Structures are given as structure tokens and as C-alpha cells.
Amino acid sequence: MSIxxxxxxxxxxxxxxxxxxxxxxxxxxxxxxxxxDPRDCxxxxxxxxxxxxxxxxxxLGAEIGGNGTTMYVEKENDEIMYWYFEKPxxxxxxxxxxxxxxxxx
Ligand code: SF4
Ligand code: SF4
Numbered sequence: 001m002s003i004x005x006x007x008x009x010x011x012x013x014x015x016x017x018x019x020x021x022x023x024x025x026x027x028x029x030x031x032x033x034x035x036x037d038p039r040d041c042x043x044x045x046x047x048x049x050x051x052x053x054x055x056x057x058x059x060l061g062a063e064i065g066g067n068g069t070t071m072y073v074e075k076e077n078d079e080i081m082y083w084y085f086e087k088p089x090x091x092x093x094x095x096x097x098x099x100x101x102x103x104x105x
Contacts, residue, residue: 002043002059004070007032009055016047016056049073049081060085 005016005025012031017023024036025047033055035041048056054074060066068088075081083095 002041002061003035003038003045003047004057004059005033005035006055006057009053011053011055013053015050015052019046019050021046045071 007030010032012027012033014027014033016033017025017027021044022040022042024038024040025033026036027033043058043061045058048058048071051073052075054072057070057072060069060071070086072084072086073081074084079098079100081097081099083097085093085095
């Protein structure tokens with residue numbers, strides 16, 4: 001499994017379920033999202049980007065040196081997204097993405 005959903009943060013808006021290309025996410029009777037069969041998740045991160053409540057964490061795999069690091073996003077508005085990378089120690093790094101200018105590096 002490459003993602004985990006924080007039930008405390010999830011408000012059950014369903015955006016992640018709509019965007020998942022494999023239809024893997026469903027909203028349960030408590031109005032919380034969960035991954036129906038985590039083994040089928042291929043880690044595209046679409047749901048991570050869609051969640052405005054930072055409820056979905058993406059685990060960076062050992063094959064890219066993740067070492068337990070997780071990734072999540074915070075959106076300031078429709079133009080700015082912050083990508084956070086949090087190590088198991090709690091140390092964080094952040095990248096700012098301008099969504100209006102996605103093709104510039
Ligand atoms: S997008 Fe975030 S808040 Fe909305 S249902 Fe999914 S995990 Fe919950
Ligand atoms: S990472 Fe991609 S495949 Fe996995 S649950 Fe999220 S949207 Fe679906």
C-alpha cells in the first residue's frame with residue numbers, strides 16, 4: 001500500500017474517490033474515505049493532490065530511498081500547492097508548486 005488516509009482529517013467530501021483512476025477509494029458509513037483493496041493501489045498520487053484537507057499520506061518507497069518518508073499536500077488556494085515530505089523523525093521539507101504555471105521548472 002502506498003497511501004494512508006487520516007480519518008481524523010477526512011471530511012468525506014469524496015473528491016479522492018472521484019479522481020482515483022482505479023475506483024479504489026470509497027466513502028464508508030461514517031463518511032470517511034478508505035481504500036477498498038490497498039494491494040491494487042499503484043501509487044499515482046492523484047488522490048493526494050485532490051485532498052484539500054491533507055488527509056492522504058503517500059509513502060515513498062524503499063526503491064527511491066524513502067526510508068519511511070511520507071508526502072502530503074496543502075493547498076492555499078487554486079493557484080498554490082505545498083508539497084511536504086516528512087521523515088519518521090518529524091523533519092519536514094517543502095516544495096511550492098504554482099498550479100497556474102505547471103510547465104516551468
Ligand atoms: S478528498 Fe480528503 S477529505 Fe475528501 S474524502 Fe478524500 S480523504 Fe476525505
Ligand atoms: S494513489 Fe492513485 S491508485 Fe492509489 S488510491 Fe490514490 S488515486 Fe487511487
